[in-house]
Structure formats: C-alpha cells, structure tokens
Amino acid sequence: MGISLTDKVLNSGWDLSVTTIKSxxxxxxxxxxxxxxxxxxxxxxxxxxxxxxFSVRSRQTAVVFEDLIVDGNKAENAxxxxxxxxxxxLYRSKNAVVRNCxxxxxxxxxxxxxxxxxxxxxxxxxxxNRLWRSPRDRQSAC
Numbered sequence: 234m235g236i237s238l239t240d241k242v243l244n245s246g247w248d249l250s251v252t253t254i255k256s257x258x259x260x261x262x263x264x265x266x267x268x269x270x271x272x273x274x275x276x277x278x279x280x281x282x283x284x285x286x287f288s289v290r291s292r293q294t295a296v297v298f299e300d301l302i303v304d305g306n307k308a309e310n311a312x313x314x315x316x317x318x319x320x321x322x323l324y325r326s327k328n329a330v331v332r333n334c335x336x337x338x339x340x341x342x343x344x345x346x347x348x349x350x351x352x353x354x355x356x357x358x359x360x361x362n363r364l365w366r367s368p369r370d371r372q373s374a375c
Contacts, residue, residue, distance in 0.1 A: 234253065234254045234283065235251070235252075235253055235254075235283070235284075235285030235286070236251075236252060236253070236254060236264070236281055236282060236283055236284075236285060237249055237250065237251050237252075237281070237282050237284050237285055237311070237313055237317070237318070238250040238251075238252065238268050238272060238279065238280070238281050238282075239272075239279070239280050240272050240277035240278055240279045240280060241277065241278040241280070242277065243270060243277075244280070245314055245316075246314060246316045246317075247269070247316050247317070248269070248270060249269075249313065249314070249316070249317045249318075250268040250269045250270065250272075250317070251285050251286060251289070251313070251317045251318055252264040252265065252266055252267070252268065253265055253266075253285075262281075266291075282311045284310050284311040284312075284313055284318075284340070285313070285318065286313070286317075286318040286319055286320065286321075286322035286345075287303045287305070287320050287321070287339070288301060288303060288320070288321045288322065289318075289322045289323075289324070290322075290323050290324075290326050290329065291323075291324045291325060291326065292324070292325045292326065293326050293327075293329075294326065294327045294328055295327075295328050295329075296323065296326050296328070296329040296330070297329070297330045297332065298321055298329075298330070298331045298332070298334050299330070299331075299332045299333055299334070300332075300333045300334070301321070301333075301334045301335075302334070302335045302337075303320040303321060303334070303335070303336045303337070303339065303343075304335075304337055304338055305320055305336075305337070305338040305339030305340060305362070306338060306340075307338050307339055307340035307361075307362070307363050308340075310340045311340065312340045312341055312363060313340065313341040314341055314342070315341060315342035315345040315347070316347060317347075318341050318342070318345065319336070319339065319341055319342035319343060319344055319345030319346075319362075320336035320337070320339035320341070320342070320343050320344065320359075320362065321334060321336050321343070321344045321345070322342075322345050322346070322347075323345070323346035323347070323349050323352060324346070324347050324348060324349070325347075325348045325349065326346070326349050326350075326352070327349065327350045327351060328350070328351045329346070329349065329351070329352045329353070330352075330353045330355065331344055331352070331353070331354045331355065331357050332353075332355045332356060332357065333355070333356050333357060334357040334358075335357065335358045335359075335360075336357075336358070336359045336360075336362060337358070337359070337360045337361050337362065338361050338362065339362045339363070340362075340363050341362065341363060342359075342362060343359025343360065343362040344357065344359045
C-alpha cells in the first residue's frame, strides 16, 4: 500500500515522504524506501495518509509508461504537490518516455518529473488535475 508521511510543520514540497508499506506488525509499519526526514509522531504531529502517486519510477533508467490511463479521485484524496507526486511520477530517472497516456482528476500534478534527464512526453494528456496549492489551502491544512 502506498502512503505519504508528513508533519504539521514540514508538510509540502520536498519535506513530504512517499513510500510503500511492506508489512505491518501490530502498530509497527515496515516501509521502503525510508522517510526523507525524521518524524516524531507526538512532538511533530506526524500525519500518515493513503495518498500517493499512482505510477512512480524512482532512480531508474530507460523507463516507459505507455497506453496508461490514470483516473484519480481528487475530491476524496489528500493533495500531493509535484515535488513528490503526480498521477504519473518520475524521480531521479533517466531516458524515460511517457507515450499515449492520460492523467486526469488527480489531486496534484498529472504528469510530473523531478531531478530527471531526457524525459519525453509524447501524445499524452494531463487534464482536470490540481496543479498547485494556494497559500490559503496551506494554512488550513496546517
């Protein structure tokens, strides 16, 4: 299961961690990859949400997303900005192609790539996604 982790202070941009639950033992979650920041649940009011990029490739070369339709439900899911997510999301990847894909209704960027080299988006559409968070939204989320 994909999740995002943040706290009440560092809750957007590169401070957000997106990861996968590998197993659960009682109230202990085993995740991979590890969080980007140390988060203390009590002191920092940590937040864990079942919001994550649908299709993600991290630290890979020669990635191809092809003939993929990602249809989110932005009204029912928490916002994830483009630094850590998108319906189709590439991070630290090289030589990637997004071809004949549709990303729509995601509560964040539709097609997003960060710290990448040679990404091609061909014959694809990104529509009805939430592309940014206003300062007012950020204050109400904290």
